[in-house]
Amino acid sequence: MSAAESSRVVHEADVCVVGAGAGGAVVAAELAEGGARVVLLEQGPRHDIDKFSARPPEMLGRLYRDGGQTATLGSPPILLPLGRGLGGTTLVNSGTCFRTPPAVLERWAGEFGLDVDEATLAPCFERVEKALSVAEVTPELAGANALVARRGAERLGWSHGYLRRNARGCVGSGVCVFGCPTSAKQHTGITYVPRAQAAGAQVLTGADVRKVRVDRGRAHAVEGRLPGGRRLEVRAPRVVIACGTIHTPLLLQRSRIRDASGQRGRNLSLHPATAAFALMDEVVDMARGVPQSFYVDEFASEGMMFEGVAGPPAYAAMALPLTGAAHARAMSRYRHLAQFGLMVSDSSRGHLHVLGSRPVIRYSLSREDLAKFRAGLERLRQLFQAAGAREVYLPLPAGVTPASACADDLKLMAFHPLGTARADARASHGVTDGDLAVHGVEGLYIADGSVVPSALGVNPQLTIMALATRLAFHLLDREPPGGASRPARDRRDGSAQADGKPRTQELTCPS
Amino acid sequence: MSAELERFIAAAPLPQRLGLRVLLALASRPRGMALLARFPLAQQAAFSTLALGRYDDPAVGRALGWNAEQVVAAGRELRRSEGRP
Numbered sequence: 353m354s355a356a357e358s359s360r361v362v363h364e365a366d367v368c369v370v371g372a373g374a375g376g377a378v379v380a381a382e383l384a385e386g387g388a389r390v391v392l393l394e395q396g397p398r399h400d401i402d403k404f405s406a407r408p409p410e411m412l413g414r415l416y417r418d419g420g421q422t423a424t425l426g427s428p429p430i431l432l433p434l435g436r437g438l439g440g441t442t443l444v445n446s447g448t449c450f451r452t453p454p455a456v457l458e459r460w461a462g463e464f465g466l467d468v469d470e471a472t473l474a475p476c477f478e479r480v481e482k483a484l485s486v487a488e489v490t491p492e493l494a495g496a497n498a499l500v501a502r503r504g505a506e507r508l509g510w511s512h513g514y515l516r517r518n519a520r521g522c523v524g525s526g527v528c529v530f531g532c533p534t535s536a537k538q539h540t541g542i543t544y545v546p547r548a549q550a551a552g553a554q555v556l557t558g559a560d561v562r563k564v565r566v567d568r569g570r571a572h573a574v575e576g577r578l579p580g581g582r583r584l585e586v587r588a589p590r591v592v593i594a595c596g597t598i599h600t601p602l603l604l605q606r607s608r609i610r611d612a613s614g615q616r617g618r619n620l621s622l623h624p625a626t627a628a629f630a631l632m633d634e635v636v637d638m639a640r641g642v643p644q645s646f647y648v649d650e651f652a653s654e655g656m657m658f659e660g661v662a663g664p665p666a667y668a669a670m671a672l673p674l675t676g677a678a679h680a681r682a683m684s685r686y687r688h689l690a691q692f693g694l695m696v697s698d699s700s701r702g703h704l705h706v707l708g709s710r711p712v713i714r715y716s717l718s719r720e721d722l723a724k725f726r727a728g729l730e731r732l733r734q735l736f737q738a739a740g741a742r743e744v745y746l747p748l749p750a751g752v753t754p755a756s757a758c759a760d761d762l763k764l765m766a767f768h769p770l771g772t773a774r775a776d777a778r779a780s781h782g783v784t785d786g787d788l789a790v791h792g793v794e795g796l797y798i799a800d801g802s803v804v805p806s807a808l809g810v811n812p813q814l815t816i817m818a819l820a821t822r823l824a825f826h827l828l829d830r831e832p833p834g835g836a837s838r839p840a841r842d843r844r845d846g847s848a849q850a851d852g853k854p855r856t857q858e859l860t861c862p863s
Numbered sequence: 864m865s866a867e868l869e870r871f872i873a874a875a876p877l878p879q880r881l882g883l884r885v886l887l888a889l890a891s892r893p894r895g896m897a898l899l900a901r902f903p904l905a906q907q908a909a910f911s912t913l914a915l916g917r918y919d920d921p922a923v924g925r926a927l928g929w930n931a932e933q934v935v936a937a938g939r940e941l942r943r944s945e946g947r948p
Binding site: 401402404405406407408409410412413414416418419420421422423521523525526527532533534535536542546637639664665666667668669670671672673675676679683686687710749750760763 | 865867868870871872873874875876879903904906907910911912914915916917918919923924927928929931934935937938939941942945947948
C-alpha cells in the first residue's frame, strides 16, 4: 500500500451528512435512529464545556468562525457571527424558538410552490420542540432587563411576551452566546449529535469537506481532509449538505454542481439587527437572567421585531454606541444599563462570491429596510422612555436622529442568514425542490438555512430543524410520528419520475 | 493588549485583522486618535475593540458586579451534580 493510500480514510454509509448544526445534526440523528448507516462530518471541533470561560473575547475566538468577525461588504457593512463546531450556530445562539409564521408558509406555497403548511409541518415542529425541551422563559428567570422592556411595552399598550427557548435547567448565567456554562441550552451538539451517535452514526470532527462527487447526475461520495492532512472519502448514495447558508453554496460550486436556476449564492436575507441601551434608575444587572427572554411584536407585521439582548460588561462595552468619556461614564453605571434589540424582516437581498476559498458576502440595505430601521429605532426610544429611562443610547453617530439616518449611519449585526440555495418547486427558480433535493442531481439534498426561500421575521433555528426533520423522514420514506399520511408517490419531488421509476432509491432501514 | 483580545483579533479574517491592527495602532497615539475622530465608524470600531479587552479584565468586571469565574464555577458544579453533559 502506498503512503498516499495509507493516509486515506474511507467510510461507507447510506447517507453522508456534511455539517452538524441546526439542520445536519437533526437529519443525522433521525436517519440513524431510523436505521440508516450515517456518517456525520463537521468541520469544527467538539468543544470542551469545561473550557467555557464566560469571557467574551476568548469565547468569540474559540466558538465562532473567524472569531465572530465575518462581515458583509456593502452599505452598511454588517457583522455576521457564525458558530463553528458540533452544534454549529445553535451552540452560540440565544436559544429563541419560533415556529415558521403561517403567513410565511402561505407565501412559500404560493410564490415558490412549496408543499408546506402549518398542519403538515406541525408534527415536525412538535418533534423538534420535544427533543430540545422548548418552553417559555419564566418571569423569574427572565431578569430585570426583560422587566424594563415589559414595563415599557405595557405602558404603551404594545403586544409582548416571554420567549420560548430550547433550554432545560437554565439558571440565567447570562452568556448564551459565549458558551452556556451549565449545558442548559439544548443545542444540537448535546442533543441530536449524541442521539445520532447512540444510534450508530459515525461523527468525524475537523473534517474539511472539499467536494461532493457526482457521476452521471447522481451524488455518490464526499471528499475532504481530516486533521493531520489525511484524505477523507465517504462513499454514500445519498449526501445531505448542511454547511450553513454562507458555506453550502461554496461547496456546491466547488463540486461543480450544475445550477440551472442561477440562484445559487443569491437571494441572501439576513434579518439585520441592531440594539439600543438605556440608563435606568434601578439596578438592571443585564447579565443576570436569560439575555434573550422577552419580545415585543407590536410591529411584526411591519417587519420590525424587538427582542431582548444583554451580556457581561465586556460585551456591553463593545456594543455601547459611545466613545471617550461618554462611554466611560455609561459603563461606570453598567449595573443600571438595559439593552433591547431590533430585528428587521428584510426585503434586501445579498449574494455570495468566492475569493480564493473564502466567501465574499455582498449585501446592501434597501430603502424599504432603511425605513424599517428608522421607524424601529424611534420605537426603541419610545419603549425605553415609557419604561422610565434617564437616557437612551441609540446606535447612531452623534447628531444623527433615526429620521435622518442613512444606511451607513447604522451599526448592524445579523444572525440569521437564509436563502442562498433556496427551495422552489421549479428547477428554473430554485436550487432545491420542495423536498430539499437539489434540482438535477439525484441523491443530493440540502438541510440548512440556505434552502429557506424568504426572510421569516422570526429566529429561524426551529424552521431549519423542522425542515430537516421532514427531509429525514422523507428519506426514510415514512411520515413523522403524528403526521398526516401522504402517499409516498404523491410527493412533490416526483418520487415517481416521468419514466415511472422511483427518483430515489429506497433506504434499507428496519421499520 | 490582553492575550484574550490578541486571540480574538488573530481569529479574524485577514482583511479585518489587518484593519483592526491599524486602527488600534492609531488609537494608541494622540495624533492617531485625532485622525480617527474624523472617521466616526473607524473610531467606533477601534474603541469597541479596545473596550472589549478593557472590560474583560476580571477585576474591572467584578467592580461592575460581574464575576465570570463564579459563573463558570457554578455551571461546573451544576453539571457535575446533575450529570449534565
